[in-house]
Amino acid sequence: MNVLIGIIVPLGILFSVLTVAAGLIWLERRLLAFWQDRYGPNRVGAYGLLQPLADAIKLMFKEDWVPPFSDKPVFILAPIVIVITVVLAFAVIPFAPGIVVIDLNVGLLFFLGMSSLGVYSVVLGGWASNSKYSLLGGLRASAQMLSYEVFMGISVMGVVMMAGSFNLGDIIEAQRIGWFWIPQFFGMVIFIIAGLAETRRLPFDLPEAESELVAGFHTEYSGMKFGLFFVGEYIGITLVSAMIVTLYFGGWLGPFLPPIVWFTIKTFLFICGFILLRAAMPRPRYDQLMSYGWKILLPIAMANLLITGALLLRAM
Amino acid sequence: MLGTLRSIWNVFLHLWHKKETVQYPEEKPYLPPRWRGRIILSRDADGGERCVACYLCAVACPVDCISLQATEDEHGRRYPEFFRINFSRCIFCGFCEEACPTYAIQLTPDFEMAEYKRENLVYEKEDLLISGPGKYPDYNFYNVAGTSIAGKDKGEAENERPPVDIRSLMP
Ligand code: SF4
Ligand code: SF4
Numbered sequence: 281m282n283v284l285i286g287i288i289v290p291l292g293i294l295f296s297v298l299t300v301a302a303g304l305i306w307l308e309r310r311l312l313a314f315w316q317d318r319y320g321p322n323r324v325g326a327y328g329l330l331q332p333l334a335d336a337i338k339l340m341f342k343e344d345w346v347p348p349f350s351d352k353p354v355f356i357l358a359p360i361v362i363v364i365t366v367v368l369a370f371a372v373i374p375f376a377p378g379i380v381v382i383d384l385n386v387g388l389l390f391f392l393g394m395s396s397l398g399v400y401s402v403v404l405g406g407w408a409s410n411s412k413y414s415l416l417g418g419l420r421a422s423a424q425m426l427s428y429e430v431f432m433g434i435s436v437m438g439v440v441m442m443a444g445s446f447n448l449g450d451i452i453e454a455q456r457i458g459w460f461w462i463p464q465f466f467g468m469v470i471f472i473i474a475g476l477a478e479t480r481r482l483p484f485d486l487p488e489a490e491s492e493l494v495a496g497f498h499t500e501y502s503g504m505k506f507g508l509f510f511v512g513e514y515i516g517i518t519l520v521s522a523m524i525v526t527l528y529f530g531g532w533l534g535p536f537l538p539p540i541v542w543f544t545i546k547t548f549l550f551i552c553g554f555i556l557l558r559a560a561m562p563r564p565r566y567d568q569l570m571s572y573g574w575k576i577l578l579p580i581a582m583a584n585l586l587i588t589g590a591l592l593l594r595a596m
Numbered sequence: 597m598l599g600t601l602r603s604i605w606n607v608f609l610h611l612w613h614k615k616e617t618v619q620y621p622e623e624k625p626y627l628p629p630r631w632r633g634r635i636i637l638s639r640d641a642d643g644g645e646r647c648v649a650c651y652l653c654a655v656a657c658p659v660d661c662i663s664l665q666a667t668e669d670e671h672g673r674r675y676p677e678f679f680r681i682n683f684s685r686c687i688f689c690g691f692c693e694e695a696c697p698t699y700a701i702q703l704t705p706d707f708e709m710a711e712y713k714r715e716n717l718v719y720e721k722e723d724l725l726i727s728g729p730g731k732y733p734d735y736n737f738y739n740v741a742g743t744s745i746a747g748k749d750k751g752e753a754e755n756e757r758p759p760v761d762i763r764s765l766m767p
């Protein structure tokens with residue numbers, strides 16, 4: 281029985297995560313279109329729902345070109361890394377009581393570690409392409425990750441202090457008395473911003489920056505390798521949304537509906553929020569991004585950590 | 597900061613705005629009558645071919661996509677033996693219509709002329725010639741021109757007096 285659950289749950293999570301990532305391609309194109317007064321893809325199947333399938337078929341049959349000037353093994357490995365790291369990070373997310381792949385007691389650290397490893401994919405992809413635009417994209421990605429990783433870690437520490445645990449399940453249980461986004465408001469805002477930067481989405485898509493760097497780190501990629509970068513990005517959005525829900529919005533907690541439904545609804549809302557940000561925000565300049573991170577967000581995260589710690593000590 | 601939030605909110609409100617998209621094959625866009633699309637050759641109200649094979653359109657065409665050959669009927673009236681427009685080169689500038697002295701060549705509001713084979717975009721005279729007068733229903737070149745053709749001698753056109761006999765002394 282336990283073995284069976286041990287097989288079904290990971291496979292189910294893997295399947296749903298990959299399906300959601302595919303569906304997001306459709307969702308994002310539709311929503312962006314609506315916010316730009318268009319319809320978006322609505323021809324393939326009902327409401328264009330089969331669009332991801334058409335896209336996938338197209339990507340599969342495109343020429344899978346490895347540039348002769350590239351560093352071949354690394355070039356091929358890079359897109360795989362991003363998908364593996366984000367999918368692995370899903371292992372610690374508790375979707376509902378009992379529905380989690382591994383109940384790690386350092387789950388949060390595991391998530392942080394995996395999301396930092398993900399940047400290797402971008403940096404190595406940019407490096408191995410052996411082209412100036414790709415390299416610039418990779419450089420930007422590494423600098424962006426370095427700076428935003430710092431206060432992403434610091435911002436979640438407030439939650440850890442309040443819950444007294446790194447285990448994501450325990451963190452959700454600790455929110456029965458009240459979701460953490462109210463006491464940890466600044467922590468939440470910073471985590472969302474850092475999460476955006478982590479997934480390299482607009483307004484933080486400087487590593488990609490179509491209008492400046494052709495396509496940034498994946499300029500030289502084509503076919504399904506390019507597709508993997510995209511799948512990685514979409515799973516990344518789902519992952520960060522799930523993390524925001526877990527850490528600040530009570531995870532599966534909620535009245536009436538079953539826990540898994542609550543978790544799905546909340547995650548879905550945050551995914552739509554990410555897409556809305558993409559529709560509404562311009563891309564900052566590179567130096568603006570850096571100074572914003574180090575001069576504004578880092579001090580706020582520090583202050584948040586200090587004040588939370590002080591208040592908790594006083595309460596004890 | 598507030599400005600950013602407001603712009604996010606405004607973008608969100610666009611969810612309920614009217615869409616600009618025209619759902620094309622089901623919903624046809626409005627094309628004004630003078631829209632420059634597929635080219636036709638028109639006829640007079642009485643059914644005669646308007647084109648007099650003067651080559652003016654072929655000369656005016658900036659991409660040289662009109663080719664024709666003039667010939668004459670038994671009464672000496674000129675008409676094109678063949679008239680060919682290569683629509684794979686045409687840029688729909690409308691210069692041919694401007695140049696034509698007889699309103700024979702006209703552009704119409706129709707753009708749905710896609711083909712699988714490029715050769716099929718070369719339209720011959722029978723493809724171009726329509727049975728009606730197009731945009732100028734009453735116009736007939738020979739009714740206002742001074743030349744004589746079969747059934748109309750000099751001086752019989754509209755607003756035209758009979759020719760003066762220059763050898764006569766009578767006023
Ligand atoms: S529309 Fe312009 S390009 Fe086309 S046939 Fe007439 S003159 Fe030539
Ligand atoms: S279509 Fe008009 S311009 Fe062209 S040859 Fe005929 S009469 Fe002349």
